[in-house]
Amino acid sequence: MPAVSLIRRTGPVLLCLLLATFSSLAAAQAQKAPAYEPQSGQEGKDVVWVPTPQVLVDKMLDMAKVTPNDFVMDLGSGDGRTVITAAKRGARALGVEYNPDMVELSKRNAEKEGVAGKASFVKADLFETDFSKASVITMFLLPDINLKLRPKILDLKPGTRIVSNSFNMGDWVADERVTLTPDQGCTTSWCVSLLWIVPAKAAGTHKLPQGELTLKQEFQVLTGTLRAGGRTVPIAGGKVRGEEITFKAGGKDYRGRMNGKSLELR
Ligand SMILES: C[S@@+](CC[C@H](N)C(=O)[O-])C[C@H]1O[C@@H](n2cnc3c(N)ncnc32)[C@H](O)[C@@H]1O
Numbered sequence: 001m002p003a004v005s006l007i008r009r010t011g012p013v014l015l016c017l018l019l020a021t022f023s024s025l026a027a028a029q030a031q032k033a034p035a036y037e038p039q040s041g042q043e044g045k046d047v048v049w050v051p052t053p054q055v056l057v058d059k060m061l062d063m064a065k066v067t068p069n070d071f072v073m074d075l076g077s078g079d080g081r082t083v084i085t086a087a088k089r090g091a092r093a094l095g096v097e098y099n100p101d102m103v104e105l106s107k108r109n110a111e112k113e114g115v116a117g118k119a120s121f122v123k124a125d126l127f128e129t130d131f132s133k134a135s136v137i138t139m140f141l142l143p144d145i146n147l148k149l150r151p152k153i154l155d156l157k158p159g160t161r162i163v164s165n166s167f168n169m170g171d172w173v174a175d176e177r178v179t180l181t182p183d184q185g186c187t188t189s190w191c192v193s194l195l196w197i198v199p200a201k202a203a204g205t206h207k208l209p210q211g212e213l214t215l216k217q218e219f220q221v222l223t224g225t226l227r228a229g230g231r232t233v234p235i236a237g238g239k240v241r242g243e244e245i246t247f248k249a250g251g252k253d254y255r256g257r258m259n260g261k262s263l264e265l266r
Pocket of ligand 1: 043044045047075078079080081096099124127165
């Protein structure tokens with residue numbers, strides 16, 4: 001039988017077959033795997049996933065004074081909410097997350113929220129991540145993990161802001177601590193935001209026009225003496241906040257700035 005008449009005769013059958021194939025493909029498409037839905041408390045590499053309440057995310061970023069000039073990194077970024085919120089404030093933000101499903105979910109969330117250009121996510125172990133370029137670090141980890149990260153954090157550029165949901169940093173007392181109440185919209189157990197500002201390294205003896213200042217440093221707290229005019233007086237209330245130094249000595253208030261290793265007193 002010539003090919004043309006074969007097509008004419010089998011045409012309707014072919015059409016039916018094609019329609020059947022298309023409709024089963026469409027049905028398969030409709031039944032494709034449901035979107036990944038994380039469960040609060042699910043296992044993570046070193047910490048389970050529990051999301052920070054959005055109201056606390058906002059507070060953490062407020063306390064860190066995030067602006068469009070910042071580069072924010074969230075260590076263990078979960079569903080990406082902190083990174084996305086920082087990106088909505090105009091900052092460049094990067095989430096580091098070990099669970100690849102959470103990374104993909106975060107990328108979809110950032111797309112949906114229209115901030116994919118500012119919010120990025122990498123599948124990585126936070127312990128093997130270089131976060132030295134961050135101006136703000138956010139985290140909701142555990143006290144022992146914070147402690148493990150602490151030496152690296154203390155070596156960051158002075159002035160880098162660190163905000164943690166609920167967990168502390170051992171004997172490095174936070175510069176600020178705020179607890180949100182249910183009235184303020186925080187109804188879970190995770191309503192405390194802690195802020196640290198990486199202090200410049202100010203310990204040592206500084207020969208200054210004002211005298212010889214000898215400083216001991218314990219994180220952001222300074223103690224020591226000022227020797228001037230043949231008198232040595234102890235300093236009181238010594239603080240280092242980023243590069244800014246403040247203390248009292250001999251009844252006078254002093255203010256200064258660490259410029260690398262050298263101190264300039266005003
Ligand atoms: C308590 S959740 C916090 C999530 C998010 N930062 C927030 O505040 O909503 C901790 C996250 O850290 C991730 N995580 C645990 N160990 C990690 C590691 N070694 N490296 C990177 N991410 C890790 C978990 O998968 C989880 O998503």
